[in-house]
Amino acid sequence: GAGVSQSPSNKVTEKGKDVELRCDPISGHTALYWYRQSLGQGLEFLIYFQGNSAPDKSGLPSDRFSAERTGGSVSTLTIQRTQQEDSAVYLCASSPRTRSEQFFGPGTRLTVL
Amino acid sequence: GESVGLHLPTLSVQEGDNSIINCAYSNSASDYFIWYKQESGKGPQFIIDIRSNMDKRQGQRVTVLLNKTVKHLSLQIAATQPGDSAVYFCAERETNFGNEKLTFGTGTRLTIIP
Numbered sequence A: 001g002a003g004v005s006q007s008p009s010n011k012v013t014e015k016g017k018d019v020e021l022r023c024d025p026i027s028g029h030t031a032l033y034w035y036r037q038s039l040g041q042g043l044e045f046l047i048y049f050q051g052n053s054a055p056d057k058s059g060l061p062s063d064r065f066s067a068e069r070t071g072g073s074v075s076t077l078t079i080q081r082t083q084q085e086d087s088a089v090y091l092c093a094s095s096p097r098t099r100s101e102q103f104f105g106p107g108t109r110l111t112v113l
Numbered sequence B: 001g002e003s004v005g006l007h008l009p010t011l012s013v014q015e016g017d018n019s020i021i022n023c024a025y026s027n028s029a030s031d032y033f034i035w036y037k038q039e040s041g042k043g044p045q046f047i048i049d050i051r052s053n054m055d056k057r058q059g060q061r062v063t064v065l066l067n068k069t070v071k072h073l074s075l076q077i078a079a080t081q082p083g084d085s086a087v088y089f090c091a092e093r094e095t096n097f098g099n100e101k102l103t104f105g106t107g108t109r110l111t112i113i114p
Helices: none
Strands: A005-007 A010-013 A019-024 A031-037 A043-050 A065-069 A075-079 A088-095 A108-112 B004-006 B010-014 B019-025 B030-038 B045-051 B056-058 B062-067 B072-077 B086-094 B108-113
Touching: A005 A088, A010 A019, A019 A088, A019 A108, A031 A075, A043 A065, A043 A075, A075 A088, B010 B019, B019 B030, B019 B086, B019 B108, B030 B062, B030 B072, B045 B056, B045 B062, B045 B072, B072 B086
Parallel strands: A010 A108, B010 B108
Antiparallel strands: A005 A019, A019 A075, A031 A043, A031 A088, A065 A075, A088 A108, B004 B019, B019 B072, B030 B045, B030 B086, B056 B062, B062 B072, B086 B108
16 A cells, blocks of 8 residues: 655755654654664654644754644645754654554655755 | 664675664653664655564565663664665654653665675
């Protein structure tokens, strides 16, 4: 079946602009995660959605970052007033239930000039 | 703070040989550990996982070993193939329900030499 998809695959933007990154999880998966991966680094947790529960936003690095998940499916990660240090690959993952394997999408590579 | 780290950042192995990738963790509250493989330009791909009530788990050509006494995790890949070349990450998750985030190590780049 279809895996996790993310769009766009690449995004180049100018410093100060806002960007939106989209994640389509695997159908039926109730949990959705966003991670950030800087060049040559491991993955940094950003935010987690589980069903109708309040999201775990503990990993968001600043108030310029926000995310929403509509209808328990598609999620959008928004970065306002982008900075050069926001340049990274943003990865989305979903899992069928709490405390189970996470399936990752291919990521969106964000470059802030 | 707690961290998950790797002993070696790079590893080169002759094709056909076995490889071992090591990982140290320091969070004693972690009860679930995962190994992911990430190829260039792709998202991480699940390889194998292990819960803290086990010390060994085997998959196809892969074995994960967990030593809770010294907080050490390893991934063994048998009879390596060129397609095994990738970056390998270990990740851990805490016991507490409601805390679902994974903490990842920085990764080990495995290169299989033909």
